[in-house]
Amino acid sequence: MTANCSSSPACPANRSEEDLQLGLQFHGNLKAVFTVMSAVMVVLIMFSLGCSVEIQKLYSHIRRPWGIAVGLLCQFGLMPLLAYLLAISFSLKPIQAIGVLIMGCCPGGTISNILTFWVDGDMDLSISMTACSTVAALGLMPLCLYCYTWSWNLEQNLTIPYQSIGITLACLTIPVAFGIYVNYRWSEHSKIILKVGAAVGGVLLVAVSVAGLLLSKGAWTSDFTLLIISCIFPKVGHLSGFLLALLARQSWQRSRTISLETGAQNIQMCVTMLQLSFPAEQLVQIFHFPLTYGLFQLIDGFLIIAAYQVYKRMLTSRRRNKNTGCAETCLAKETPSPQESHAVLQGKDETTEFLGPSEASENRLRDQFIPLHVTRGNMLA
Numbered sequence: 001m002t003a004n005c006s007s008s009p010a011c012p013a014n015r016s017e018e019d020l021q022l023g024l025q026f027h028g029n030l031k032a033v034f035t036v037m038s039a040v041m042v043v044l045i046m047f048s049l050g051c052s053v054e055i056q057k058l059y060s061h062i063r064r065p066w067g068i069a070v071g072l073l074c075q076f077g078l079m080p081l082l083a084y085l086l087a088i089s090f091s092l093k094p095i096q097a098i099g100v101l102i103m104g105c106c107p108g109g110t111i112s113n114i115l116t117f118w119v120d121g122d123m124d125l126s127i128s129m130t131a132c133s134t135v136a137a138l139g140l141m142p143l144c145l146y147c148y149t150w151s152w153n154l155e156q157n158l159t160i161p162y163q164s165i166g167i168t169l170a171c172l173t174i175p176v177a178f179g180i181y182v183n184y185r186w187s188e189h190s191k192i193i194l195k196v197g198a199a200v201g202g203v204l205l206v207a208v209s210v211a212g213l214l215l216s217k218g219a220w221t222s223d224f225t226l227l228i229i230s231c232i233f234p235k236v237g238h239l240s241g242f243l244l245a246l247l248a249r250q251s252w253q254r255s256r257t258i259s260l261e262t263g264a265q266n267i268q269m270c271v272t273m274l275q276l277s278f279p280a281e282q283l284v285q286i287f288h289f290p291l292t293y294g295l296f297q298l299i300d301g302f303l304i305i306a307a308y309q310v311y312k313r314m315l316t317s318r319r320r321n322k323n324t325g326c327a328e329t330c331l332a333k334e335t336p337s338p339q340e341s342h343a344v345l346q347g348k349d350e351t352t353e354f355l356g357p358s359e360a361s362e363n364r365l366r367d368q369f370i371p372l373h374v375t376r377g378n379m380l381a
Contacts, residue, residue, distance in 0.1 A: 041204045042110055043175045048197020049113055049123060050179020051190035057124040058180070067122070067258070070248045071108075071129040072136060074241040074262040079104040080144045082236055090225050094152055095278070099286035100229060102158070103270050103293055105144045107133035107165075110172070112264035114201040115301045119308045121257035127176055129261045134169045137269075138162065159276040164269050223285070230292040234300050237263035256308075264301070267294035 061068060083104025087097035108130045116126040142160055149158075183190040241262025245255035270290040274283060 039171065041200060041207075042171060045114060045197050045201045045204060046110065046172060047175035047179045047182075048193050048200070049117060049127065050176035051183045051193045051197070052117070052123045053127060053176065053180050053183065054124065055180060055184055058128065061124055061128050065128075066248075067125045067250060067254050068128055068132050070245055070250060071125070071258050071261050072133060074244055074258060075108060075129075075133045076105070076136065076140045076144055078240055078244060079237055079262060079265070080148060082233070082240065084148050086229050086233060090229060092225065092229075093285065095282050095285050096223070096226060096289070098149065098152070098158070099274060099289050100226075100233070101145065101148055102273055103233070103265055103290055105137075105141045106265045106267075106270050106273075107137040107141075107168075108261045109264050109266040109268075111298070111301065112261045114204070115260045115264065115305065116257050117198060117201065118305045119256050119260070120253070120312070121260065122253050125254055126257050126261060127172075129258070131169070131172055131176075133261070134165060134172060134266075137165055157277075159273065161269060161272040161276060164272045168266065168269065226286070226289045227292060230289055231296050233293060234263040234265075234297040237265075238300065238304070260301070260304070264297055265293070267291070267297075 080101065081104075083101045087100050092100065110130070113123070113126050113130060115121075117123060138160075142158075145158055179190070179193075182193065238259045242255050242259035245258040250258065267290050270293075274286060274290070278286070
């Protein structure tokens with residue numbers, strides 16, 4: 001006979017639920033502190049990033065939204081498809097597959113805007129894509145989830161966090177609008193604000209990384225399959241978005257921007273949707289996945305920034321050496337040799353010696369009248 005451990009605290013099932021309750025309580029306490037700090041910092045960062053946006057360039061993206069269209073195709077076409085293929089390839093449980101799919105259907109997050117700034121991407125396109133993907137998530141998230149889960153037997157309906165989407169959109173558009181206005185009225189001051197915002201953005205990335213480590217400390221002992229998926233999913237998203245942008249004949253700058261927007265998802269929205277949709281006994285199977293995904297996407301972002309900065313310094317050094325060599329070559333060509341200088345001076349001396357004042361005057365008069373005579377002859381011809 002097997003002992004019934006349903007009422008025992010040592011039961012593995014009860015331990016997992018208790019660990020989840022403690023994890024949710026710890027997550028809630030840390031979230032209360034971290035949310036206030038991150039909200040203020042995000043508003044300041046988006047305001048400073050808005051100072052780098054020019055109205056004319058932003059209007060050109062809206063008037064010809066080809067880059068935005070490619071970004072939306074990557075965000076709501078490519079990422080949900082990749083999530084579905086990963087769930088099928090790793091033979092995930094239904095609850096785990098739905099969690100991965102929800103992550104793939106989320107819009108781009110604010111982290112992508114910060115990463116785009118540090119890799120010299122198209123900030124106008126990045127902010128436009130983040131805003132448009134957040135608005136499109138109101139309708140495309142339910143549509144994508146329905147299209148990919150219609151054949152799965154779900155015990156409950158998925159709850160779309162419309163309130164969280166609205167708050168994200170407000171925190172994104174309002175500070176950016178003020179930043180664009182400051183850049184339009186006081187362009188010199190906007191450069192200083194942008195530098196401060198870039199420093200604050202770096203601090204925010206470090207703070208989010210530390211918070212991600214604290215929140216996802218229990219994920220390293222959870223399902224190893226989900227840990228692998230959370231590691232490779234953002235990398236595949238970045239690479240696929242970059243290749244699709246190049247296939248659509250976007251510039252290198254826009255391709256970098258679309259790549260970062262594709263792989264960087266809104267983690268907070270995914271966590272909110274999971275908490276609203278599933279009870280605690282089901283949430284324990286998928287709760288740590290969005291946290292580890294966010295941690296790995298930050299690690300990938302740091303690696304991308306480091307690789308780009310190294311490439312930028314190498315390119316700058318190569319151009320500097322090339323310009324220095326060209327300047328030396330041009331200077332050598334323009335500077336006459338001593339023999340040439342002596343010959344020129346000698347020729348001038350000989351000309352001055354054989355030409356008298358009267359001959360020099362006649363030559364000057366002839367030089368003045370010959371062009372006029374030639375011009376009149378050409379006009380008559």
